[in-house]
Amino acid sequence: MLSRMVHAQALVEKSRTSVHLIASGGIRGTGGALVTEAQLIDAWFRDRGFEPLLREDFSAETVGNLSLTFLGLMRPLGVQNVTVVTDECHAPRVEMLAVHILKGLVNVTVSAAPWPLSPEEADRQFRGELNGMPFIERLLDEVTPGQPDEAFEWVSSNHKSHPYLGWDIAEVVAILRGRVFDYAVSTGTRKTEVERLTA
Numbered sequence: 521m522l523s524r525m526v527h528a529q530a531l532v533e534k535s536r537t538s539v540h541l542i543a544s545g546g547i548r549g550t551g552g553a554l555v556t557e558a559q560l561i562d563a564w565f566r567d568r569g570f571e572p573l574l575r576e577d578f579s580a581e582t583v584g585n586l587s588l589t590f591l592g593l594m595r596p597l598g599v600q601n602v603t604v605v606t607d608e609c610h611a612p613r614v615e616m617l618a619v620h621i622l623k624g625l626v627n628v629t630v631s632a633a634p635w636p637l638s639p640e641e642a643d644r645q646f647r648g649e650l651n652g653m654p655f656i657e658r659l660l661d662e663v664t665p666g667q668p669d670e671a672f673e674w675v676s677s678n679h680k681s682h683p684y685l686g687w688d689i690a691e692v693v694a695i696l697r698g699r700v701f702d703y704a705v706s707t708g709t710r711k712t713e714v715e716r717l718t719a
Contacts, residue, residue: 525551527632528633529565540574541573542594543577545585546556556575561575572703572706575701581675583621597700601626602618602626602627603630606633607633609637616656623665625668657671658678659678
């Protein structure tokens with residue numbers, strides 16, 4: 521995760537335009553962690569002088585990251601161009617999913633952070649990516665391009681142990697839109713603009 525944050529910071533510092541930094545990722549793994557990946561990313565950027573980030577901390581995998589971030593945060597902000605930062609080993613899968621799920625909604629670029637791995641770890645990661653490809657190929661075949669809500673629902677119903685089973689996507693999106701409202705207010709956005717963003 522550190523390599524992604526360093527890479528994202530470098531991209532933001534090189535950017536000549538205003539950007540909205542969005543941290544995406546929920547609680548991962550086991551061990552009773554009480555902090556989400558998005559909260560850790562937000563804290564890391566704040567420690568470096570950035571304003572608080574918009575956070576999507578409900579997702580547990582890439583489809584959730586993309587779907588919930590678009591529906592709850594990017595769409596209300598009117599975002600047109602998105603750079604998704606990921607690790608080198610995940611970049612091909614992330615790009616396939618991002619281009620499919622967000623097709624026609626935003627312009628997507630995937631930027632891969634270098635991830636120095638031992639040969640053994642690189643092999644393990646590569647094999648893990650290959651093992652997940654049949655699931656990804658089914659999603660690409662069965663989900664309409666440019667429909668993040670459909671992609672989220674598809675993953676929720678096609679993954680036996682998926683963490684979203686029983687979630688109402690409309691409720692999650694409403695929570696995220698509330699965060700956009702708070703973010704807009706904290707950054708001094710005019711009241712009429714805040715109301716438009718969160719309508």
